[in-house]
Amino acid sequence: MAERAQRKIPDSSRRSERSRRAIHEAALALIGEVGYAKTTIEGIAARAGVGKQTIYRWWPSKAAVLLEAFLDLTGEAAGAGEVGGEGESESEAYAIPDTGDLEADLKLVLRATVDQMNDPRFDVPSRALAAEGIVNLELGTEFVRKLLEPQLQLYVRRLTAAQATEAGGVRRGVDPRIALELLVGPVTHRWMLRTAPLTHEYTDAVVEYALYGLAPRP
Amino acid sequence: MAERAQRKIPDSSRRSERSRRAIHEAALALIGEVGYAKTTIEGIAARAGVGKQTIYRWWPSKAAVLLEAFLDLTGEAAGAGEVGGEGESESEAYAIPDTGDLEADLKLVLRATVDQMNDPRFDVPSRALAAEGIVNLELGTEFVRKLLEPQLQLYVRRLTAAQATEAGGVRRGVDPRIALELLVGPVTHRWMLRTAPLTHEYTDAVVEYALYGLAPRP
Numbered sequence: 001m002a003e004r005a006q007r008k009i010p011d012s013s014r015r016s017e018r019s020r021r022a023i024h025e026a027a028l029a030l031i032g033e034v035g036y037a038k039t040t041i042e043g044i045a046a047r048a049g050v051g052k053q054t055i056y057r058w059w060p061s062k063a064a065v066l067l068e069a070f071l072d073l074t075g076e077a078a079g080a081g082e083v084g085g086e087g088e089s090e091s092e093a094y095a096i097p098d099t100g101d102l103e104a105d106l107k108l109v110l111r112a113t114v115d116q117m118n119d120p121r122f123d124v125p126s127r128a129l130a131a132e133g134i135v136n137l138e139l140g141t142e143f144v145r146k147l148l149e150p151q152l153q154l155y156v157r158r159l160t161a162a163q164a165t166e167a168g169g170v171r172r173g174v175d176p177r178i179a180l181e182l183l184v185g186p187v188t189h190r191w192m193l194r195t196a197p198l199t200h201e202y203t204d205a206v207v208e209y210a211l212y213g214l215a216p217r218p
Numbered sequence: 219m220a221e222r223a224q225r226k227i228p229d230s231s232r233r234s235e236r237s238r239r240a241i242h243e244a245a246l247a248l249i250g251e252v253g254y255a256k257t258t259i260e261g262i263a264a265r266a267g268v269g270k271q272t273i274y275r276w277w278p279s280k281a282a283v284l285l286e287a288f289l290d291l292t293g294e295a296a297g298a299g300e301v302g303g304e305g306e307s308e309s310e311a312y313a314i315p316d317t318g319d320l321e322a323d324l325k326l327v328l329r330a331t332v333d334q335m336n337d338p339r340f341d342v343p344s345r346a347l348a349a350e351g352i353v354n355l356e357l358g359t360e361f362v363r364k365l366l367e368p369q370l371q372l373y374v375r376r377l378t379a380a381q382a383t384e385a386g387g388v389r390r391g392v393d394p395r396i397a398l399e400l401l402v403g404p405v406t407h408r409w410m411l412r413t414a415p416l417t418h419e420y421t422d423a424v425v426e427y428a429l430y431g432l433a434p435r436p
Contacts, residue, residue, distance in 0.1 A: 102433075127353050134345050134348055134410050135345050135346055137412075140411065144413055171433065171434040171435070178420065182424070182428060182432070184407065185399075185403030185405070186396075186400055188406075189402065189407060193351065193362055194358055194362065195366065205396050209431075210431065211431055211432050212433055214377070214397050214400070215387050215388065215389065215430055216387075216389040218435065
Protein backbone atom coordinates (compact mmCIF):
# COMPACT_ATOMS: atom_id res chain seq x y z
CA MET A 1 0.00 0.00 0.00
CA ALA A 2 2.82 2.38 0.94
CA GLU A 3 4.54 1.46 -2.27
CA ARG A 4 1.42 2.33 -4.25
CA ALA A 5 1.05 5.73 -2.68
CA GLN A 6 4.61 6.57 -3.70
CA ARG A 7 3.91 5.96 -7.40
CA LYS A 8 3.13 9.56 -8.23
CA ILE A 9 4.96 9.61 -11.56
CA PRO A 10 2.30 10.05 -14.27
CA ASP A 11 1.76 6.88 -16.26
CA SER A 12 0.34 7.97 -19.60
CA SER A 13 -1.03 4.58 -20.64
CA ARG A 14 -2.79 4.20 -17.30
CA ARG A 15 -4.08 7.73 -17.48
CA SER A 16 -5.43 7.05 -20.98
CA GLU A 17 -7.18 3.92 -19.78
CA ARG A 18 -8.73 5.93 -16.94
CA SER A 19 -9.88 8.63 -19.37
CA ARG A 20 -11.25 6.05 -21.77
CA ARG A 21 -13.32 4.44 -19.06
CA ALA A 22 -14.50 7.83 -17.75
CA ILE A 23 -15.57 8.79 -21.28
CA HIS A 24 -17.42 5.48 -21.75
CA GLU A 25 -19.21 5.89 -18.43
CA ALA A 26 -20.11 9.50 -19.18
CA ALA A 27 -21.44 8.53 -22.63
CA LEU A 28 -23.62 5.72 -21.20
CA ALA A 29 -24.91 7.91 -18.37
CA LEU A 30 -25.76 10.77 -20.71
CA ILE A 31 -27.58 8.72 -23.35
CA GLY A 32 -29.58 7.13 -20.53
CA GLU A 33 -30.53 10.52 -19.12
CA VAL A 34 -31.20 12.65 -22.19
CA GLY A 35 -31.43 10.18 -25.08
CA TYR A 36 -29.25 9.77 -28.13
CA ALA A 37 -30.17 12.98 -29.97
CA LYS A 38 -29.28 15.27 -27.05
CA THR A 39 -26.06 13.47 -26.13
CA THR A 40 -23.13 15.50 -27.48
CA ILE A 41 -19.35 15.12 -27.56
CA GLU A 42 -19.16 18.33 -25.50
CA GLY A 43 -21.54 16.90 -22.90
CA ILE A 44 -19.62 13.64 -22.67
CA ALA A 45 -16.30 15.53 -22.32
CA ALA A 46 -17.63 17.80 -19.57
CA ARG A 47 -19.07 14.87 -17.64
CA ALA A 48 -15.92 12.78 -18.02
CA GLY A 49 -13.75 15.71 -16.97
CA VAL A 50 -11.69 15.72 -20.17
CA GLY A 51 -11.28 18.22 -22.99
CA LYS A 52 -13.46 17.56 -26.03
CA GLN A 53 -10.28 17.39 -28.14
CA THR A 54 -9.35 14.27 -26.17
CA ILE A 55 -12.51 12.62 -27.45
CA TYR A 56 -12.09 13.87 -31.02
CA ARG A 57 -8.51 12.52 -30.99
CA TRP A 58 -9.71 8.98 -30.22
CA TRP A 59 -13.13 8.74 -31.84
CA PRO A 60 -14.47 10.10 -35.13
CA SER A 61 -18.07 10.59 -33.92
CA LYS A 62 -20.57 10.39 -31.09
CA ALA A 63 -21.86 7.10 -32.51
CA ALA A 64 -18.32 5.68 -32.38
CA VAL A 65 -17.87 6.62 -28.71
CA LEU A 66 -21.21 5.03 -27.84
CA LEU A 67 -20.50 1.92 -29.87
CA GLU A 68 -17.26 1.37 -27.97
CA ALA A 69 -18.92 2.18 -24.64
CA PHE A 70 -21.58 -0.46 -25.31
CA LEU A 71 -18.99 -2.99 -26.46
CA ASP A 72 -17.22 -2.34 -23.16
CA LEU A 73 -20.46 -2.66 -21.20
CA THR A 74 -21.59 -5.93 -22.77
CA GLY A 75 -18.01 -7.24 -22.84
CA GLU A 76 -17.70 -6.71 -19.10
CA ALA A 77 -20.79 -8.82 -18.51
CA ALA A 78 -19.75 -11.49 -21.00
CA GLY A 79 -16.25 -11.43 -19.50
CA ALA A 80 -17.59 -13.32 -16.50
CA GLY A 81 -17.79 -16.28 -18.89
CA GLU A 82 -15.21 -17.78 -21.20
CA VAL A 83 -12.21 -15.73 -22.26
CA GLY A 84 -10.20 -16.56 -25.35
CA GLY A 85 -6.47 -16.38 -26.09
CA GLU A 86 -4.29 -13.34 -26.59
CA GLY A 87 -4.44 -13.31 -30.36
CA GLU A 88 -8.22 -13.30 -30.59
CA SER A 89 -10.34 -10.24 -31.35
CA GLU A 90 -12.83 -8.99 -28.78
CA SER A 91 -15.84 -10.65 -30.41
CA GLU A 92 -14.01 -13.98 -30.62
CA ALA A 93 -13.04 -13.83 -26.96
CA TYR A 94 -16.53 -14.79 -25.76
CA ALA A 95 -18.51 -17.91 -26.50
CA ILE A 96 -21.58 -19.71 -25.24
CA PRO A 97 -20.31 -22.58 -23.07
CA ASP A 98 -20.40 -26.04 -24.61
CA THR A 99 -20.70 -28.63 -21.87
CA GLY A 100 -22.40 -31.04 -24.27
CA ASP A 101 -25.76 -30.24 -22.62
CA LEU A 102 -27.36 -27.67 -24.93
CA GLU A 103 -30.40 -27.10 -22.73
CA ALA A 104 -28.27 -26.34 -19.66
CA ASP A 105 -25.89 -24.13 -21.64
CA LEU A 106 -28.71 -22.06 -23.16
CA LYS A 107 -30.49 -21.72 -19.82
CA LEU A 108 -27.28 -20.41 -18.26
CA VAL A 109 -26.74 -17.84 -21.00
CA LEU A 110 -30.34 -16.60 -21.07
CA ARG A 111 -30.43 -16.32 -17.27
CA ALA A 112 -27.30 -14.17 -17.45
CA THR A 113 -28.90 -12.14 -20.26
CA VAL A 114 -31.98 -11.25 -18.23
CA ASP A 115 -29.86 -10.52 -15.15
CA GLN A 116 -28.12 -7.94 -17.32
CA MET A 117 -31.43 -6.60 -18.71
CA ASN A 118 -32.70 -6.22 -15.14
CA ASP A 119 -29.59 -4.23 -14.15
CA PRO A 120 -30.18 -0.46 -14.51
CA ARG A 121 -26.53 0.11 -15.54
CA PHE A 122 -27.29 -1.90 -18.68
CA ASP A 123 -31.03 -1.30 -18.99
CA VAL A 124 -31.15 2.50 -19.05
CA PRO A 125 -28.48 3.26 -21.69
CA SER A 126 -29.45 0.21 -23.76
CA ARG A 127 -33.07 1.33 -23.94
CA ALA A 128 -31.95 4.77 -25.12
CA LEU A 129 -29.77 3.21 -27.80
CA ALA A 130 -32.46 0.74 -28.90
CA ALA A 131 -35.05 3.53 -29.09
CA GLU A 132 -32.81 5.57 -31.38
CA GLY A 133 -31.88 2.57 -33.52
CA ILE A 134 -35.53 1.79 -34.16
CA VAL A 135 -36.19 5.14 -35.84
CA ASN A 136 -32.65 5.93 -37.08
CA LEU A 137 -31.85 3.52 -39.91
CA GLU A 138 -28.16 4.39 -40.16
CA LEU A 139 -27.39 4.12 -36.45
CA GLY A 140 -29.59 1.04 -36.05
CA THR A 141 -27.83 -0.73 -38.92
CA GLU A 142 -24.35 0.11 -37.61
CA PHE A 143 -25.09 -1.02 -34.07
CA VAL A 144 -26.71 -4.23 -35.22
CA ARG A 145 -23.74 -5.01 -37.45
CA LYS A 146 -21.05 -4.21 -34.89
CA LEU A 147 -22.74 -4.95 -31.57
CA LEU A 148 -25.79 -7.24 -31.88
CA GLU A 149 -24.97 -9.54 -34.79
CA PRO A 150 -21.62 -10.69 -33.29
CA GLN A 151 -23.55 -11.68 -30.16
CA LEU A 152 -26.15 -13.53 -32.24
CA GLN A 153 -23.34 -15.34 -34.05
CA LEU A 154 -22.29 -16.87 -30.71
CA TYR A 155 -25.66 -18.66 -30.74
CA VAL A 156 -25.18 -19.67 -34.36
CA ARG A 157 -21.84 -21.27 -33.44
CA ARG A 158 -23.24 -23.09 -30.41
CA LEU A 159 -26.31 -24.36 -32.30
CA THR A 160 -24.19 -25.40 -35.30
CA ALA A 161 -21.86 -27.34 -32.98
CA ALA A 162 -24.92 -29.02 -31.46
CA GLN A 163 -26.18 -29.92 -34.90
CA ALA A 164 -22.87 -31.55 -35.86
CA THR A 165 -23.09 -34.31 -33.25
CA GLU A 166 -25.69 -37.06 -32.94
CA ALA A 167 -26.62 -36.21 -29.33
CA GLY A 168 -26.02 -32.47 -29.72
CA GLY A 169 -29.66 -31.51 -29.38
CA VAL A 170 -30.47 -29.76 -32.69
CA ARG A 171 -32.01 -31.63 -35.59
CA ARG A 172 -30.69 -31.38 -39.12
CA GLY A 173 -32.51 -29.03 -41.44
CA VAL A 174 -32.89 -26.38 -38.74
CA ASP A 175 -31.32 -23.05 -39.75
CA PRO A 176 -29.31 -21.91 -36.70
CA ARG A 177 -29.59 -18.24 -37.70
CA ILE A 178 -33.39 -18.49 -37.45
CA ALA A 179 -33.39 -20.92 -34.51
CA LEU A 180 -31.51 -18.50 -32.25
CA GLU A 181 -34.30 -15.98 -32.67
CA LEU A 182 -36.69 -18.31 -30.84
CA LEU A 183 -34.41 -17.85 -27.83
CA VAL A 184 -33.35 -14.22 -28.15
CA GLY A 185 -36.58 -12.86 -29.70
CA PRO A 186 -38.96 -13.61 -26.81
CA VAL A 187 -36.51 -12.29 -24.21
CA THR A 188 -35.83 -9.07 -26.14
CA HIS A 189 -39.56 -8.63 -26.79
CA ARG A 190 -40.31 -8.82 -23.06
CA TRP A 191 -37.40 -6.54 -22.22
CA MET A 192 -38.17 -3.83 -24.76
CA LEU A 193 -41.95 -3.80 -24.37
CA ARG A 194 -42.09 -4.67 -20.67
CA THR A 195 -45.02 -7.02 -21.26
CA ALA A 196 -44.19 -9.19 -18.22
CA PRO A 197 -41.32 -9.77 -15.75
CA LEU A 198 -38.01 -11.15 -17.00
CA THR A 199 -37.35 -14.03 -14.61
CA HIS A 200 -35.20 -17.16 -14.73
CA GLU A 201 -38.40 -19.24 -14.74
CA TYR A 202 -39.38 -17.42 -17.91
CA THR A 203 -36.07 -17.91 -19.71
CA ASP A 204 -35.96 -21.58 -18.67
CA ALA A 205 -39.43 -22.06 -20.18
CA VAL A 206 -38.38 -20.30 -23.40
CA VAL A 207 -35.39 -22.65 -23.77
CA GLU A 208 -37.55 -25.73 -23.10
CA TYR A 209 -40.30 -24.66 -25.51
CA ALA A 210 -37.79 -23.74 -28.22
CA LEU A 211 -35.92 -27.03 -27.96
CA TYR A 212 -38.86 -29.40 -27.58
CA GLY A 213 -41.62 -27.47 -29.35
CA LEU A 214 -45.19 -26.64 -28.43
CA ALA A 215 -46.72 -29.58 -30.29
CA PRO A 216 -47.23 -32.92 -28.51
CA ARG A 217 -44.29 -35.26 -29.08
CA PRO A 218 -45.22 -38.35 -31.12
CA MET B 219 -75.12 8.87 -58.35
CA ALA B 220 -77.35 11.85 -59.05
CA GLU B 221 -79.13 11.15 -55.81
CA ARG B 222 -75.83 11.22 -53.91
CA ALA B 223 -74.76 14.53 -55.38
CA GLN B 224 -78.01 16.07 -54.20
CA ARG B 225 -77.32 15.20 -50.54
CA LYS B 226 -75.81 18.53 -49.66
CA ILE B 227 -77.44 18.80 -46.24
CA PRO B 228 -74.64 18.60 -43.64
CA ASP B 229 -74.63 15.27 -41.89
CA SER B 230 -72.94 15.86 -38.54
CA SER B 231 -72.21 12.18 -37.74
CA ARG B 232 -70.61 11.71 -41.16
CA ARG B 233 -68.67 14.92 -40.81
CA SER B 234 -67.43 13.78 -37.39
CA GLU B 235 -66.32 10.46 -38.83
CA ARG B 236 -64.40 12.29 -41.54
CA SER B 237 -62.73 14.56 -38.97
CA ARG B 238 -61.92 11.63 -36.74
CA ARG B 239 -60.19 9.80 -39.58
CA ALA B 240 -58.37 12.96 -40.69
CA ILE B 241 -57.14 13.47 -37.11
CA HIS B 242 -55.97 9.85 -36.86
CA GLU B 243 -54.13 10.10 -40.16
CA ALA B 244 -52.53 13.39 -39.19
CA ALA B 245 -51.43 11.98 -35.83
CA LEU B 246 -49.85 8.89 -37.43
CA ALA B 247 -48.14 10.94 -40.13
CA LEU B 248 -46.74 13.43 -37.61
CA ILE B 249 -45.38 10.88 -35.13
CA GLY B 250 -43.73 9.12 -38.06
CA GLU B 251 -42.11 12.33 -39.26
CA VAL B 252 -41.05 14.10 -36.06
CA GLY B 253 -41.33 11.44 -33.33
CA TYR B 254 -43.56 11.28 -30.29
CA ALA B 255 -42.03 14.12 -28.27
CA LYS B 256 -42.43 16.73 -31.03
CA THR B 257 -45.93 15.65 -32.03
CA THR B 258 -48.42 18.13 -30.54
CA ILE B 259 -52.20 18.51 -30.46
CA GLU B 260 -51.73 21.82 -32.31
CA GLY B 261 -49.67 20.12 -35.01
CA ILE B 262 -52.21 17.34 -35.43
CA ALA B 263 -55.07 19.86 -35.63
CA ALA B 264 -53.30 21.98 -38.24
CA ARG B 265 -52.47 18.97 -40.37
CA ALA B 266 -55.98 17.51 -40.10
CA GLY B 267 -57.52 20.89 -40.94
CA VAL B 268 -59.55 21.09 -37.73
CA GLY B 269 -59.47 23.43 -34.76
CA LYS B 270 -57.48 22.18 -31.78
CA GLN B 271 -60.64 22.50 -29.67
CA THR B 272 -62.16 19.75 -31.83
CA ILE B 273 -59.39 17.43 -30.68
CA TYR B 274 -59.59 18.50 -27.04
CA ARG B 275 -63.35 17.90 -27.13
CA TRP B 276 -62.87 14.26 -28.12
CA TRP B 277 -59.57 13.23 -26.55
CA PRO B 278 -57.99 14.09 -23.18
CA SER B 279 -54.38 13.93 -24.39
CA LYS B 280 -51.96 13.43 -27.25
CA ALA B 281 -51.36 9.86 -26.05
CA ALA B 282 -55.11 9.17 -26.24
CA VAL B 283 -55.34 10.43 -29.84
CA LEU B 284 -52.38 8.27 -30.83
CA LEU B 285 -53.72 5.22 -29.00
CA GLU B 286 -56.98 5.46 -30.91
CA ALA B 287 -55.19 6.13 -34.19
CA PHE B 288 -53.10 2.99 -33.72
CA LEU B 289 -56.15 0.95 -32.72
CA ASP B 290 -57.74 2.15 -35.95
CA LEU B 291 -54.62 1.32 -37.97
CA THR B 292 -54.17 -2.20 -36.62
CA GLY B 293 -57.94 -2.79 -36.61
CA GLU B 294 -58.13 -1.95 -40.31
CA ALA B 295 -55.52 -4.58 -41.07
CA ALA B 296 -57.10 -7.16 -38.77
CA GLY B 297 -60.49 -6.28 -40.25
CA ALA B 298 -59.54 -8.23 -43.36
CA GLY B 299 -59.94 -11.31 -41.13
CA GLU B 300 -62.79 -12.40 -38.92
CA VAL B 301 -65.33 -9.87 -37.72
CA GLY B 302 -67.49 -10.51 -34.70
CA GLY B 303 -71.12 -9.65 -33.92
CA GLU B 304 -72.66 -6.28 -33.11
CA GLY B 305 -72.51 -6.62 -29.36
CA GLU B 306 -68.81 -7.39 -29.19
CA SER B 307 -66.15 -4.87 -28.22
CA GLU B 308 -63.46 -3.93 -30.74
CA SER B 309 -60.84 -6.24 -29.24
CA GLU B 310 -63.27 -9.16 -29.28
CA ALA B 311 -64.16 -8.54 -32.90
CA TYR B 312 -60.92 -10.07 -34.18
CA ALA B 313 -59.59 -13.56 -33.67
CA ILE B 314 -56.94 -15.84 -35.05
CA PRO B 315 -58.73 -18.26 -37.40
CA ASP B 316 -59.36 -21.77 -36.07
CA THR B 317 -59.56 -24.18 -38.98
CA GLY B 318 -58.39 -27.02 -36.75
CA ASP B 319 -54.93 -26.81 -38.37
CA LEU B 320 -52.85 -24.76 -35.91
CA GLU B 321 -49.74 -24.65 -38.08
CA ALA B 322 -51.66 -23.31 -41.08
CA ASP B 323 -53.57 -20.80 -38.96
CA LEU B 324 -50.41 -19.43 -37.32
CA LYS B 325 -48.57 -19.23 -40.64
CA LEU B 326 -51.46 -17.22 -42.10
CA VAL B 327 -51.48 -14.78 -39.19
CA LEU B 328 -47.71 -14.27 -39.07
CA ARG B 329 -47.54 -13.77 -42.84
CA ALA B 330 -50.18 -11.06 -42.50
CA THR B 331 -48.24 -9.58 -39.59
CA VAL B 332 -45.02 -9.18 -41.57
CA ASP B 333 -46.94 -7.85 -44.58
CA GLN B 334 -48.15 -5.12 -42.24
CA MET B 335 -44.65 -4.56 -40.78
CA ASN B 336 -43.29 -4.20 -44.32
CA ASP B 337 -45.94 -1.58 -45.16
CA PRO B 338 -44.61 1.97 -44.55
CA ARG B 339 -48.07 3.18 -43.46
CA PHE B 340 -47.77 0.86 -40.48
CA ASP B 341 -43.98 0.68 -40.16
CA VAL B 342 -43.11 4.37 -39.86
CA PRO B 343 -45.58 5.48 -37.15
CA SER B 344 -45.26 2.16 -35.30
CA ARG B 345 -41.48 2.54 -35.07
CA ALA B 346 -41.89 6.03 -33.65
CA LEU B 347 -44.37 4.77 -31.06
CA ALA B 348 -42.23 1.76 -30.13
CA ALA B 349 -39.13 3.96 -29.79
CA GLU B 350 -40.92 6.25 -27.35
CA GLY B 351 -42.47 3.37 -25.41
CA ILE B 352 -39.04 1.83 -24.85
CA VAL B 353 -37.75 4.88 -22.96
CA ASN B 354 -41.05 6.27 -21.64
CA LEU B 355 -42.34 3.89 -18.97
CA GLU B 356 -45.79 5.46 -18.65
CA LEU B 357 -46.56 5.58 -22.36
CA GLY B 358 -45.04 2.16 -22.97
CA THR B 359 -47.12 0.60 -20.21
CA GLU B 360 -50.34 2.19 -21.44
CA PHE B 361 -49.83 1.18 -25.05
CA VAL B 362 -48.89 -2.36 -24.13
CA ARG B 363 -51.97 -2.67 -21.93
CA LYS B 364 -54.42 -1.20 -24.41
CA LEU B 365 -52.91 -2.03 -27.78
CA LEU B 366 -50.39 -4.90 -27.65
CA GLU B 367 -51.65 -7.18 -24.89
CA PRO B 368 -55.15 -7.54 -26.42
CA GLN B 369 -53.44 -8.70 -29.64
CA LEU B 370 -51.28 -11.15 -27.70
CA GLN B 371 -54.40 -12.48 -25.98
CA LEU B 372 -55.71 -13.54 -29.40
CA TYR B 373 -52.76 -15.97 -29.52
CA VAL B 374 -53.47 -17.10 -25.96
CA ARG B 375 -57.03 -17.94 -26.98
CA ARG B 376 -56.03 -19.82 -30.13
CA LEU B 377 -53.28 -21.78 -28.33
CA THR B 378 -55.59 -22.55 -25.40
CA ALA B 379 -58.24 -23.84 -27.81
CA ALA B 380 -55.57 -26.01 -29.48
CA GLN B 381 -54.53 -27.36 -26.08
CA ALA B 382 -58.11 -28.36 -25.22
CA THR B 383 -58.42 -30.93 -28.00
CA GLU B 384 -56.42 -34.11 -28.53
CA ALA B 385 -55.33 -33.24 -32.06
CA GLY B 386 -55.16 -29.49 -31.42
CA GLY B 387 -51.40 -29.24 -31.72
CA VAL B 388 -50.29 -27.92 -28.31
CA ARG B 389 -49.16 -30.25 -25.55
CA ARG B 390 -50.42 -29.98 -22.01
CA GLY B 391 -48.19 -28.17 -19.55
CA VAL B 392 -47.27 -25.48 -22.07
CA ASP B 393 -48.15 -21.97 -20.83
CA PRO B 394 -49.87 -20.26 -23.81
CA ARG B 395 -48.88 -16.79 -22.57
CA ILE B 396 -45.20 -17.78 -22.85
CA ALA B 397 -45.67 -19.96 -25.96
CA LEU B 398 -47.01 -17.07 -28.03
CA GLU B 399 -43.77 -15.19 -27.48
CA LEU B 400 -41.88 -17.83 -29.47
CA LEU B 401 -44.01 -16.74 -32.43
CA VAL B 402 -44.33 -13.00 -31.87
CA GLY B 403 -40.90 -12.40 -30.25
CA PRO B 404 -38.70 -13.43 -33.20
CA VAL B 405 -40.81 -11.50 -35.69
CA THR B 406 -40.86 -8.33 -33.56
CA HIS B 407 -37.10 -8.66 -32.91
CA ARG B 408 -36.40 -8.77 -36.64
CA TRP B 409 -38.79 -5.92 -37.32
CA MET B 410 -37.51 -3.59 -34.61
CA LEU B 411 -33.81 -4.27 -35.02
CA ARG B 412 -33.82 -4.93 -38.78
CA THR B 413 -31.41 -7.84 -38.36
CA ALA B 414 -32.65 -9.60 -41.52
CA PRO B 415 -35.55 -9.45 -44.01
CA LEU B 416 -39.09 -10.21 -42.83
CA THR B 417 -40.29 -12.74 -45.39
CA HIS B 418 -43.02 -15.38 -45.46
CA GLU B 419 -40.30 -18.05 -45.62
CA TYR B 420 -38.99 -16.68 -42.32
CA THR B 421 -42.34 -16.62 -40.54
CA ASP B 422 -43.19 -20.11 -41.83
CA ALA B 423 -39.89 -21.37 -40.36
CA VAL B 424 -40.59 -19.64 -37.04
CA VAL B 425 -43.97 -21.36 -36.79
CA GLU B 426 -42.47 -24.76 -37.67
CA TYR B 427 -39.59 -24.42 -35.22
CA ALA B 428 -41.87 -23.20 -32.44
CA LEU B 429 -44.37 -26.02 -32.90
CA TYR B 430 -41.93 -28.91 -33.45
CA GLY B 431 -38.87 -27.68 -31.57
CA LEU B 432 -35.20 -27.51 -32.45
CA ALA B 433 -34.29 -30.81 -30.79
CA PRO B 434 -34.45 -34.05 -32.80
CA ARG B 435 -37.78 -35.81 -32.37
CA PRO B 436 -37.49 -39.15 -30.58
